[in-house]
Amino acid sequence: MPASSRPATILEVARDAGVSKTSVSRYYSGERERLSASMQQRIAQAAERLGYQPNPMARGLKGGPSGLVGMLVADIRNPFSVAVMHGVEQACRRQGLSLMVCNTDNDPTLERQNLALLTSYRIEGLIVNAAGRHGEALAELAGGGLPLVLLDRSLEGIDADEVGLDNDQAIDIALDHLTERGYRRVLFVTEPPARASSRQARLARFESNRAARGLEGDILQAELDDTTRLDHGLSDFLAASTRQPAAILCGNGQVTLAVTRALQARQVPLGEIGLMGIDELDWCQLVTPGITTLAQPTDAIGQAAVDRLRARQAGRTTPEPRHERFIPTLIPRASTCRPGNKAPDATCDETRP
Amino acid sequence: MPASSRPATILEVARDAGVSKTSVSRYYSGERERLSASMQQRIAQAAERLGYQPNPMARGLKGGPSGLVGMLVADIRNPFSVAVMHGVEQACRRQGLSLMVCNTDNDPTLERQNLALLTSYRIEGLIVNAAGRHGEALAELAGGGLPLVLLDRSLEGIDADEVGLDNDQAIDIALDHLTERGYRRVLFVTEPPARASSRQARLARFESNRAARGLEGDILQAELDDTTRLDHGLSDFLAASTRQPAAILCGNGQVTLAVTRALQARQVPLGEIGLMGIDELDWCQLVTPGITTLAQPTDAIGQAAVDRLRARQAGRTTPEPRHERFIPTLIPRASTCRPGNKAPDATCDETRP
DNA sequence: TTGTACGCGTTATCAC
DNA sequence: GTGATAACGCGTACAA
Numbered sequence: 001m002p003a004s005s006r007p008a009t010i011l012e013v014a015r016d017a018g019v020s021k022t023s024v025s026r027y028y029s030g031e032r033e034r035l036s037a038s039m040q041q042r043i044a045q046a047a048e049r050l051g052y053q054p055n056p057m058a059r060g061l062k063g064g065p066s067g068l069v070g071m072l073v074a075d076i077r078n079p080f081s082v083a084v085m086h087g088v089e090q091a092c093r094r095q096g097l098s099l100m101v102c103n104t105d106n107d108p109t110l111e112r113q114n115l116a117l118l119t120s121y122r123i124e125g126l127i128v129n130a131a132g133r134h135g136e137a138l139a140e141l142a143g144g145g146l147p148l149v150l151l152d153r154s155l156e157g158i159d160a161d162e163v164g165l166d167n168d169q170a171i172d173i174a175l176d177h178l179t180e181r182g183y184r185r186v187l188f189v190t191e192p193p194a195r196a197s198s199r200q201a202r203l204a205r206f207e208s209n210r211a212a213r214g215l216e217g218d219i220l221q222a223e224l225d226d227t228t229r230l231d232h233g234l235s236d237f238l239a240a241s242t243r244q245p246a247a248i249l250c251g252n253g254q255v256t257l258a259v260t261r262a263l264q265a266r267q268v269p270l271g272e273i274g275l276m277g278i279d280e281l282d283w284c285q286l287v288t289p290g291i292t293t294l295a296q297p298t299d300a301i302g303q304a305a306v307d308r309l310r311a312r313q314a315g316r317t318t319p320e321p322r323h324e325r326f327i328p329t330l331i332p333r334a335s336t337c338r339p340g341n342k343a344p345d346a347t348c349d350e351t352r353p
Numbered sequence: 354m355p356a357s358s359r360p361a362t363i364l365e366v367a368r369d370a371g372v373s374k375t376s377v378s379r380y381y382s383g384e385r386e387r388l389s390a391s392m393q394q395r396i397a398q399a400a401e402r403l404g405y406q407p408n409p410m411a412r413g414l415k416g417g418p419s420g421l422v423g424m425l426v427a428d429i430r431n432p433f434s435v436a437v438m439h440g441v442e443q444a445c446r447r448q449g450l451s452l453m454v455c456n457t458d459n460d461p462t463l464e465r466q467n468l469a470l471l472t473s474y475r476i477e478g479l480i481v482n483a484a485g486r487h488g489e490a491l492a493e494l495a496g497g498g499l500p501l502v503l504l505d506r507s508l509e510g511i512d513a514d515e516v517g518l519d520n521d522q523a524i525d526i527a528l529d530h531l532t533e534r535g536y537r538r539v540l541f542v543t544e545p546p547a548r549a550s551s552r553q554a555r556l557a558r559f560e561s562n563r564a565a566r567g568l569e570g571d572i573l574q575a576e577l578d579d580t581t582r583l584d585h586g587l588s589d590f591l592a593a594s595t596r597q598p599a600a601i602l603c604g605n606g607q608v609t610l611a612v613t614r615a616l617q618a619r620q621v622p623l624g625e626i627g628l629m630g631i632d633e634l635d636w637c638q639l640v641t642p643g644i645t646t647l648a649q650p651t652d653a654i655g656q657a658a659v660d661r662l663r664a665r666q667a668g669r670t671t672p673e674p675r676h677e678r679f680i681p682t683l684i685p686r687a688s689t690c691r692p693g694n695k696a697p698d699a700t701c702d703e704t705r706p
Numbered sequence: 707t708t709g710t711a712c713g714c715g716t717t718a719t720c721a722c
Numbered sequence: 723g724t725g726a727t728a729a730c731g732c733g734t735a736c737a738a
Contacts, residue, residue: 373710417734
C-alpha cells in the first residue's frame with residue numbers, strides 16, 4: 001500500500017531496511033547478485049512497503065543509462081507512421097526501453113524544439129521519421145555519438161542507419177502488377193518529394209522503369225490540400241487515356257485517400273480506370289470494388305529500427321551505416337481489374353469486393 | 354555552432370559569460386527582467402555559443418515545475434484517440450508544455466508500467482484515455498494532488514475532471530436522425546461496455562430512449578475480432594427486419610469499421626439498411642454511398658482537457674470535479690437514405706456519394 | 707543587482 | 723559484502 005503524496009527515495013528505503021543507500025542502489029542496478037540473501041530480502045520488503053521506484057531523473061543526472069528512446073514523427077495522423085510507431089513501441093518494450101514520441105506536424109521549428117526536448121532527457125537513441133529540414137541538428141547529434149536511425153527517409157549529409165521500404169522493389173512490383181492486369185498507361189501521383197527521400201526514390205524508380213516496360217505514363221506532383229491541382233492533373237490524364245487502358249499509382253496512403261476522393265467526385269469507375277496505392281489502409285478493402293495496395297510490414301520495420309539502435313549502442317556493428325529495406329506485400333483487389341481483361345485472376349472473378 | 358559531445362552546463366555558461374550561475378539560472382527561470390541589460394546580453398551570447406539548454410532532469414530533481422504533461426492512451430491505433438491526442442498536443446504547445454504520451458494497448462499491466470514511468474518524470478498533469486482497470490493507482494495519484502483529467506471515460510471511485518462527448522445528446526441526435534429518415538427498427542452495435550464508461554453511457558441512453566421514440570430495436574455487444582458473433586448478430590437483425598425499415602447504429606469508429614466489413618461481405622445494400630456511426634473517419638465519405646456519422650470535435654476536446662489541467666494546477670477551480678461534454682456534429686450521408694423515403698433531404702437527392 | 711552554499715536522488719569510487 | 727562520500731546540474735534561500 002504505497003500511499004504517499006511524494007514517492008519514496010532510496011534513502012528512505014535504506015533506512016527502513018536498515019542498510020546503506022549504496023546497497024539499495026546496487027540492488028536496483030543489476031548488481032543484485034553481489035548482495036547477501038538476507039539483504040536482498042530486506043531491501044525487497046522495504047521497497048515494497050514504501051512503494052519505492054528509482055527516480056530516472058536522478059539517475060539521468062548522474063549520467064547513467066536513461067533507458068529512453070526518442071522518436072520524431074512528422075505527422076502523427078498518418079496511419080503509416082502510427083503503425084510503425086506501434087512496432088517501435090513493442091520492440092522497445094521487449095528490450096526494456098521506454099519510448100518518448102514527439103510529433104513535429106511537418107514543422108521544422110517544432111522539429112528543432114522536440115529534438116531539444118528529447119536530447120535534454122538524455123535519450124540513448126533516436127528514431128527519425130520527420131521532414132529533416134534542419135539536418136544539421138541531427139548531424140550534430142549523430143556526430144556526438146547518439147545512435148540514430150532514419151525511418152523511411154534519407155537525409156542529405158547524414159550517414160546514419162536507415163530502415164524502410166525497398167522503394168525500388170515496391171515500384172517494380174506495382175508496375176509488374178499493372179502490366180499483368182493489362183494497363184498500358186500509368187499516372188504516378190505523389191506529394192512533392194522535396195521533403196522526403198522515400199518519395200524521391202519512388203518517383204525516380206517510376207521514371208526510370210516505366211518506359212523500360214513499355215508503359216506510357218505521366219507524373220503528377222501535388223500538395224494534397226491543393227485539390228484543384230489534383231483534380232486538373234487527374235482530368236488531364238483521364239482525358240488523354242481514352243485509347244489505352246490506364247491506371248493511377250499512388251505514392252503513399254495519404255495520396256491514395258486524396259486520389260480516391262477526387263475520383264469518386266468525378267464518378268470514375270474503379271477498375272476500368274485502375275487504381276493502386278502504396279500503404280495498406282483500413283478502408284482500401286471497403287471502397288468499391290476494393291483498392292489494390294502494397295502493404296508495408298510496419299511491425300517488422302519498427303522492430304528493425306530498434307534493433308539497429310541496440311546494435312549501435314552495443315558498438316557491435318561496423319561504423320559505416322547500414323540500410324535495411326523491406327519488401328512490401330501485394331494485396332490485389334478489383335480496383336486493378338479491367339473489365340475486358342483477357343486472363344483475370346481470382347481477385348477479379350470474385351464478386352466480393 | 355554548439356558542437357560538443359556533452360551538452361553545456363549552467364556553470365560553463367556562467368564562466369563563459371563571466372557571471373555567476375545564479376544569474377544564468379534566473380535568466381532561464383522567468384526572472385529575466387531582474388537582470389541588467391548587459392548581463393542578459395552576455396548570458397544570451399554565451400548560451401548561444403555553447404548551445405546551452407537547461408537540463409530538465411536536474412530541474413525536476415529539485416522539485417521545480419517539469420513543464421511536462423502525461424497522457425495515457427488505450428489504443429494508439431484508434432484514429433479517434435490520435436485525433437484527440439493531436440488536439441492535446443497543440444494545446445500543450447500553446448501553453449509551453451511538453452506532452453509525453455504512453456500507449457497501453459488496452460493492457461492493464463502496461464498501464465501500470467506507463468503510469469509509473471510518467472510519474473517518475475514528475476509530470477504536472479495527467480490525461481487519461483485508457484481502460485483503467487487498476488483505478489487504484491490513478492486514485493492514489495489524484496489523491497496525491499496530481500491534476501487528472503479523464504478523457505471519454507469515467508472511472509469508478511475516481512472523482513476527477515472529465516472531458517468528452519455528450520453521449521446522451523449523441524444518441525439522441527442519432528435516434529432523431531434515423532427516425533426522421535423513416536427507419537423504424539434500430540440495432541445498436543457496441544464493444545462490450547465493461548471497460549469504458551462512454552460505451553456504457555451510450556448503451557444506456559439507447560436502451561432508455563429507443564422505446565420512448567417508438568422505435569423497435571435490439572442491442573449487439575461483441576468484441577470486434579469476434580467476427581462470427583458480429584456476423585450472426587447482424588444476420589439475426591436483418592432477418593427479423595423484413596417488414597420494417599431498419600438501421601444499424603455503431604457505437605464508435607472501430608465498430609463502424611467492423612460492421613461495414615461485415616455488411617459488405619453479406620452484400621447488404623447501404624441505405625435500404627441504414628448505417629450510422631459515432632466518430633467521423635477518413636473513409637466514411639468514400640464507402641458507397643457514404644456513411645452518416647456523428648463527428649466529435651476532437652481538437653476542442655483535447656484543448657479542453659489541457660485547460661482543465663491548467664485550472665487544477667493554478668488551483669483556480671472548485672475542488673469538486675467538473676464534467677465537460679461536447680456536442681457532436683451530424684454529417685448526414687446516403688447510408689441513411691431509404692429508397693422509399695417520402696421526404697428525402699438534400700443529402701439523399703445528391704448523386705454525389 | 708549579484709554571488710555563495712546547500713539540497714534534490716542517484717551512482718561511482720573508494721575504503722573497510 | 724558493505725558502507726561513507728563525492729559528484730551530477732540545477733534552483734533557491736541567504737548573504738553581500
